[in-house]
Every structure is written in C-alpha cells, then in structure tokens.
Amino acid sequence: MTTADVSGDALSSSVEVSLRVNGVDHSLRLDPRVTLLDALRDYLGLTGTKMGCDRGECGACTVLIDGRRVNSCLTFAFMQQGHEITTIEGLASDDELHSVQAAFIECDAFQCGYCTPGQIMSAVALLNEGHTTSTDEIREWMSGNICRCGAYPNIVQAIEQVARSTAS
Amino acid sequence: MKTFNYARVRSVDSALAEAAKPGATFLAGGTELANWMKDGIASPTELIDINELSLSEILVHAHGVRLGALSRMSDVAAHPALRSAYPVLCEALELGASPQIRNMGTIAGNLLQRTRCPYFRETSYPCNKRHPGAGCAALSGEHRMHAIFGASDSCIAVHPSDLAVALFALDAVVHSRGPRGERVIPIADLYTPPGHTPDRETDLDHGELILGVVIPAAPFAAQSHYFKVRERQSYEFALVSVAASLELEEPSQTVRSARVVLGGVAYKPWRVRAAEEALLDKPLTDSTIAAAGAAAIQGAQPLRDNAIKVPVAECAVVRALTTIGERAS
Numbered sequence: 453m454t455t456a457d458v459s460g461d462a463l464s465s466s467v468e469v470s471l472r473v474n475g476v477d478h479s480l481r482l483d484p485r486v487t488l489l490d491a492l493r494d495y496l497g498l499t500g501t502k503m504g505c506d507r508g509e510c511g512a513c514t515v516l517i518d519g520r521r522v523n524s525c526l527t528f529a530f531m532q533q534g535h536e537i538t539t540i541e542g543l544a545s546d547d548e549l550h551s552v553q554a555a556f557i558e559c560d561a562f563q564c565g566y567c568t569p570g571q572i573m574s575a576v577a578l579l580n581e582g583h584t585t586s587t588d589e590i591r592e593w594m595s596g597n598i599c600r601c602g603a604y605p606n607i608v609q610a611i612e613q614v615a616r617s618t619a620s
Numbered sequence: 621m622k623t624f625n626y627a628r629v630r631s632v633d634s635a636l637a638e639a640a641k642p643g644a645t646f647l648a649g650g651t652e653l654a655n656w657m658k659d660g661i662a663s664p665t666e667l668i669d670i671n672e673l674s675l676s677e678i679l680v681h682a683h684g685v686r687l688g689a690l691s692r693m694s695d696v697a698a699h700p701a702l703r704s705a706y707p708v709l710c711e712a713l714e715l716g717a718s719p720q721i722r723n724m725g726t727i728a729g730n731l732l733q734r735t736r737c738p739y740f741r742e743t744s745y746p747c748n749k750r751h752p753g754a755g756c757a758a759l760s761g762e763h764r765m766h767a768i769f770g771a772s773d774s775c776i777a778v779h780p781s782d783l784a785v786a787l788f789a790l791d792a793v794v795h796s797r798g799p800r801g802e803r804v805i806p807i808a809d810l811y812t813p814p815g816h817t818p819d820r821e822t823d824l825d826h827g828e829l830i831l832g833v834v835i836p837a838a839p840f841a842a843q844s845h846y847f848k849v850r851e852r853q854s855y856e857f858a859l860v861s862v863a864a865s866l867e868l869e870e871p872s873q874t875v876r877s878a879r880v881v882l883g884g885v886a887y888k889p890w891r892v893r894a895a896e897e898a899l900l901d902k903p904l905t906d907s908t909i910a911a912a913g914a915a916a917i918q919g920a921q922p923l924r925d926n927a928i929k930v931p932v933a934e935c936a937v938v939r940a941l942t943t944i945g946e947r948a949s
Contacts, residue, residue, distance in 0.1 A: 467626060483623075484667070506658065511718065514720055520694075521720050522720050523718075523724070526650055526655070527650050527654070528626075528647075528650065528654070530669075574719070581719075596718025597718075
C-alpha cells in the first residue's frame with residue numbers, strides 16, 4: 453500500500469535524506485516521493501505510526517516535529533531534515549510508559565487500537581499546548597484524530613486524567 | 621504520483637529563478653500539494669522547497685499587520701495581539717482544518733487551496749478545472765456544497781479558505797513577486813471568476829511567489845467575528861460562513877463602517893455591500909441586523925440542491941452581527 457503511490461513510474465533519482473527520529477540520526481537514500489510516514493514505516497521499521505487515509509483526514513499518522521503535531525502522510529521525508537521527529541516509539545522512557553500511554557490503558561481509550569498511536573501523539577501535543585480547560589475544548593482540539601470504533605468518551609477521559617494529574 | 625526534481629532554495633531570487641521552469645511549483649506546508657500529487661490533480665516536475673526563506677514573520681504594529689507567506693496557521697491564530705485586535709482572523713484560522721494541519725499549513729498556502737468540489741478531487745469525473753472543455757460533473761451531480769453566487773456554466777465550485785474570507789473583511793492585500801515584478805493584490809482580486817476558464821483560478825502568474833499578507837489597522841478590525849456553519853461540529857469545510865467587521869460609535873452603537881463577507885458561497889470570498897449599506901449610520905439593533913441579513917442574500921442564484929445555503933447565509937449574517945454587538949456592549 454505504501455509503495456503504490458510511487459510504482460508504475462520510473463523511479464526518480466534518489467536523494468540523500470538525514471532524519472533524526474526519537475533522538476537517533478538516520479541517513480537514507482530515498483525517492484523524493486517518499487512521505488515522512490512511508491520513511492518511518494518502510495525504511496526505518498517504525499511501524500507504530502499508522503497509515504489510515506493517507507490524505508491528512510484521519511490523524512492516524514500523527515507525529516511530533518520539533519514538538520508540534522503534524523500529519524506525517526502530508527509531508528515529504530526530504531522536507532524534515534534538521535528537525536527533531538518524535539513517534540509513538542519515542543514516548544516511553546526505558547520500561548516506563550508515557551503518562552498519556554498509561555492513561556489510555558487505564559481508561560480503556562481504544563478498541564481496535566489502529567488510531568491509538570495517532571490519538572496519543574495528538575494528546576501529548578494537546579496537553580503541551582494547554583487546550584485542556586474543558587471537555588469541549590479537548591474534543592475540539594482532538595478533532596483531527598478520527599476513531600471509527602468510537603472510543604471518543606474514553607479518549608477524552610484519559611486526556612482529562614493526565615491534565616488533572618499534571619495540574620495537581 | 622509522478623516523479624519530480626526537488627530543489628531547496630535559500631533566497632527569493634533563487635526561488636523565482638527555479639520556479640520559472642515549466643512544470644515547477646512552490647512547496648511550502650505541503651498539505652494541499654501532497655494530496656494533489658497523490659490524487660493526480662497536479663503533477664509538477666520541479667518542486668521548489670521554499671521553507672528556508674525568511675518569510676515566517678508575524679509583525680503587529682500601530683499601522684497594521686504583516687504576515688509572512690510562510691507563517692503557520694497555528695502561530696498566527698495563537699498570536700495574543702492578533703486575537704484581541706483582529707479576532708475575525710484568529711477565529712477563522714482556528715475554525716479551519718485540524719490542529720495538525722494548522723501546524724503545517726502556511727498563510728499563503730491557505731489562500732492557494734483549491735476547491736473541495738468532489739468532482740475536481742476525484743479524477744475519474746469530468747472537470748473543466750482539470751481538463752478545460754471536459755465538462756462539469758457537478759452541474760447535474762451532487763452540488764449541495766456549491767456556489768450560490770458568481771458561478772458559470774463551466775464551473776460552480778466554491779473556494780474553501782476560511783482565512784481568505786476573514787482577510788477580505790479586514791481589507792487585506794497580498795504582496796507578491798514574479799514575472800510582473802513586485803505586486804500588491806487586494807485579497808478579492810487574487811481569485812479570478814470561473815467564466816469559461818475555470819482552470820485559471822488566481823491572478824498569479826506561473827512562478828509568482830506570495831511574499832506575505834498585509835492587513836491595515838482599520839477602525840473596524842477589533843469589532844470583528846467569524847461565524848462558520850458546518851455539517852459536523854469540527855474539522856469540516858464551511859456550508860456557509862460569515863466574516864463581519866464593524867466600526868461602532870459609542871454609546872449608541874452606531875455603525876460607522878462595516879465589512880460583511882460570505883464564505884462557502886462562491887469562487888472567492890463574497891463581499892455583500894448591500895448588507896453593509898443596510899448597517900451604515902444606523903444603531904446596531906435587531907431590526908438593523910435583520911435588514912442586513914436579508915440584504916446579504918439578494919441576487920443569490922441557488923442550484924437544484926443547495927437552496928438551503930440562502931436562508932443559512934441570511935441567518936449566519938444575523939448571528940455574526942449579533943455576536944459583535946453583544947461583545948461590544
């Protein structure tokens with residue numbers, strides 16, 4: 453699926469791309485058509501970041517670039533050289549889950565789990581942005597992440613739980 | 621996706637030189653361009669990455685605002701001075717796209733979005749924008765979201781930018797540089813009417829680069845509001861939207877100047893001067909507001925399936941103006 457967009461066409465001349473992901477530097481030779489999402493999954497083996505719509509509509513591919521949440525399907529890998537990329541694999545430290553990961557488990561904030569890495573990355577950014585003054589605000593600022601299982605109430609609950617524990 | 625060459629440029633001069641090549645296009649946030657390329661709507665052969673140009677400024681001063689072409693939607697929306705002095709601008713930005721896309725999308729790129737008409741986005745349908753002369757599938761197809769003003773027999777698409785609607789209500793201009801040299805383009809003149817050439821959408825030449833947007837410090841800017849009607853609560857394009865800005869004289873709340881602009885109804889933000897005239901030199905009462913709402917929809921030409929937009933536009937104008945009045949009192 454991920455390579456379908458570049459098949460059926462002679463490969464472009466590849467370009468040198470240096471990516472810093474979860475604190476580790478990687479040097480890759482990539483076709484310029486490779487998105488950041490494809491680079492993470494197919495070239496770096498970081499399959500935690502998911503492909504959903506591949507059009508920026510569902511949020512499953514959300515990662516942080518220099519701490520800001522973005523859709524990795526909508527940016528070419530070559531555009532992200534010199535930036536600090538954080539994926540779901542980069543959140544936990546040693547054996548300890550990130551507080552948002554732990555809260556998602558505690559609140560049962562997923563069913564099939566496919567959208568969950570994107571939801572968690574978006575929630576981490578949302579908490580840093582401070583968009584947690586009300587349930588409505590959380591829902592509005594999570595609107596770029598779709599969950600077709602409909603786990604929204606528990607996702608909001610998990611985010612509220614982390615927001616409360618950080619505030620106290 | 622077709623293959624392309626990629627160049628990262630570090631000066632406006634080199635960006636313009638690279639972009640003069642046939643098949644070249646600028647790459648900024650990429651959120652629109654990547655999708656056009658995936659969907660086969662656009663197949664540029666040269667991508668000119670302009671993200672390293674020094675065009676990300678957000679300057680707020682006594683005589684107005686300058687937003688660099690590469691300033692990001694989220695940064696502009698969050699700017700404290702803009703939130704208080706130009707509320708319509710920040711509201712429009714935050715009611716558009718998603719937090720992720722707002723972190724990526726640029727101010728200039730937002731203005732250069734292309735229509736969300738499903739027949740334009742899905743390349744198996746005929747579309748005069750993609751293939752001049754091919755026909756318009758929306759004319760007889762699903763056109764609930766399409767134009768009620770300014771359409772032609774060739775194209776009934778609407779422009780999707782919320783930002784452009786707000787900027788029109790602030791008398792903003794676009795600064796650009798290209799084959800015709802440096803230009804200043806009023807925001808409404810950026811978009812060209814579909815007529816028989818809907819494939820041409822803006823007044824920009826091939827290789828012309830938007831440098832930034834300038835908003836004057838107008839007396840109506842601070843009393844402004846963006847009201848957007850969507851078919852779901854968030855992360856959706858406008859069925860209809862309204863950007864309104866009013867200069868109100870205290871204590872009578874008499875309207876001394878006004879801008880009323882509709883979004884989601886035409887190929888460009890649609891300023892409704894009849895609504896503005898209904899407000900001028902009158903106190904902002906319910907009856908004045910109702911008259912402005914009725915005036916706003918004069919001349920609307922709904923299609924078979926989008927007559928709903930006419931009363932929604934009228935109500936949206938009333939809501940937007942009422943909110944401004946409530947905030948001012």
